[in-house]
Amino acid sequence: MFEYCSDPSSLETTRWFACYLTNGVHMRFYSSFLTVLSLLAITAPVALAFGFLGAMASRSHLLPLRALGKLYTSMVRGVPDIAFFLFFVIALDQALEWVNHQIQCPDWDEPIRQGANFVVCQAAKIPLSSAPQWMHEVYNYFIAVFTFSIVFGAFAANVLFGAMQSVPHAQIETAEAYGMTRRQSFWRILVPQMWIYALPGLSNLWMILIKATPLLFLLGVEDIVYWARELGGSRTSQFAYPHGDWRLWYFLGLLVFYLCFTKVSEVVLGRITRRLSHGQATMGGEAQRKAAA
Amino acid sequence: MKKLALTTALVVATAGTAFADGHDRVIRMGTEGAYPPYNFINDDGDVDGFERVLGDELCARAELTCEWVTNEWDSIIPNLTSGNYDTIIAGMSITDEREEVIDFTQDYYPPTASVYVAMEEGADLMGGVVAAQTNTIQSGYVAESGAILLEYATPDETVAAVRNGEADAVFADYDFLADIVAEDDDLMIVGDPVPLGGGIGMGLRETDTELRDAFDAAITSMKEDGTLNALLVEWFGEEIGQY
Numbered sequence: 463m464f465e466y467c468s469d470p471s472s473l474e475t476t477r478w479f480a481c482y483l484t485n486g487v488h489m490r491f492y493s494s495f496l497t498v499l500s501l502l503a504i505t506a507p508v509a510l511a512f513g514f515l516g517a518m519a520s521r522s523h524l525l526p527l528r529a530l531g532k533l534y535t536s537m538v539r540g541v542p543d544i545a546f547f548l549f550f551v552i553a554l555d556q557a558l559e560w561v562n563h564q565i566q567c568p569d570w571d572e573p574i575r576q577g578a579n580f581v582v583c584q585a586a587k588i589p590l591s592s593a594p595q596w597m598h599e600v601y602n603y604f605i606a607v608f609t610f611s612i613v614f615g616a617f618a619a620n621v622l623f624g625a626m627q628s629v630p631h632a633q634i635e636t637a638e639a640y641g642m643t644r645r646q647s648f649w650r651i652l653v654p655q656m657w658i659y660a661l662p663g664l665s666n667l668w669m670i671l672i673k674a675t676p677l678l679f680l681l682g683v684e685d686i687v688y689w690a691r692e693l694g695g696s697r698t699s700q701f702a703y704p705h706g707d708w709r710l711w712y713f714l715g716l717l718v719f720y721l722c723f724t725k726v727s728e729v730v731l732g733r734i735t736r737r738l739s740h741g742q743a744t745m746g747g748e749a750q751r752k753a754a755a
Numbered sequence: 756m757k758k759l760a761l762t763t764a765l766v767v768a769t770a771g772t773a774f775a776d777g778h779d780r781v782i783r784m785g786t787e788g789a790y791p792p793y794n795f796i797n798d799d800g801d802v803d804g805f806e807r808v809l810g811d812e813l814c815a816r817a818e819l820t821c822e823w824v825t826n827e828w829d830s831i832i833p834n835l836t837s838g839n840y841d842t843i844i845a846g847m848s849i850t851d852e853r854e855e856v857i858d859f860t861q862d863y864y865p866p867t868a869s870v871y872v873a874m875e876e877g878a879d880l881m882g883g884v885v886a887a888q889t890n891t892i893q894s895g896y897v898a899e900s901g902a903i904l905l906e907y908a909t910p911d912e913t914v915a916a917v918r919n920g921e922a923d924a925v926f927a928d929y930d931f932l933a934d935i936v937a938e939d940d941d942l943m944i945v946g947d948p949v950p951l952g953g954g955i956g957m958g959l960r961e962t963d964t965e966l967r968d969a970f971d972a973a974i975t976s977m978k979e980d981g982t983l984n985a986l987l988v989e990w991f992g993e994e995i996g997q998y
Contacts, residue, residue, distance in 0.1 A: 486797075486798055579838075592781040696914070699938060
């Protein structure tokens, strides 16, 4: 990074740290923060969409659809996250490769499962083994996003289902009295009003999602916790920057990062709550009305 | 992101056609990246160490295109069998238990002793708490020795456990611990060295016999012309056993 970094062993403390904190591994550490943030940015809306679909399915009048929605929420919610992550990611990966294998190599005569081995033809590998490493990482990343979305979608579905039930029934009846169809009253009356009821649950989920990102490591994505442990471990003089066991400091850094991040989230969520309470028949909305009057 | 997905699709498509003629297989070399001097992530963020140099040379001799990937030690065998990479080159000792699940090449690192390292000479090695990395021959040995086994996911954590006082001693390969002991006045090698394992070899899927033969031939040629010995001395010093 800096010119004077060519011989780290001769540097005084400040410069040593300037070089140490900007070396190649640290750059990968810093970029893993972006990985985590982007995961949150993609997962949150996708999980919300899954949740919305799940909630809609759960209150559907069609039995199969309702059963499907209920099955989704209760099954995913009932399995520990780690078990689900470990199972689902391998299963999904193998399922994709199996399907691809059937398409790409129809003439293949060897069995795919050979004892512990899962062997598909080379052309059916996802991504291809000849693909550069970054493509493998991108693939792992999107598998991770998808898995997070499914898990958190199930929780969101339950929250949204509860919120939809919480909207005062009189509102729906009034909508029907005005001659709105079921679909119209759902989109025009129910959905705009349900968010204030869903928000406490959703904000909880968001916080849990933030804190669950270290699970990324289980899915083969090198996240901030992986790098903190890796960088904090003691280094002999085989490395250019030898040091003792600094894991404490690295994990302290992560602690501060997560605390700041959740604090910012709380502030933003507080603002959204105030906004959504406006004009609602809830205690928050009532308080706002009285304060203005 | 859309653009990225598009280029990804494009690259997949072109890579697919390139592969169709069968010469373009890239061998993915799986390693742990946390076991200096065998393999580690250096300060630039790349895989480095004895096995990196060795692996690159083997690939060159076998005329293979190789790419390095890292994987947690704990899941390094399952991820090989499920096809995430094609070889394990991670200081893995050849043992009968592992032979049942995967295949090994011949050894490229001779059988060497494992040692105990502790903070004091009189540490209780047979009845005290001994740290070892999960799923290693050392952890298996400690479990049967009568000592209380304390397992960790990474080698570095096993040494940290001794420094913190959580364990009385750590049990690991001599060449891993030697460098650490040399630079830490508090730590010392205690007790007698224990010969374990049948040397270190490359692990491959049992179905990948052609690839195993290619690497076997490359290792043989390196043993014959003395380059492997030179490499061993360069990384592990003069005391290392040679071929």
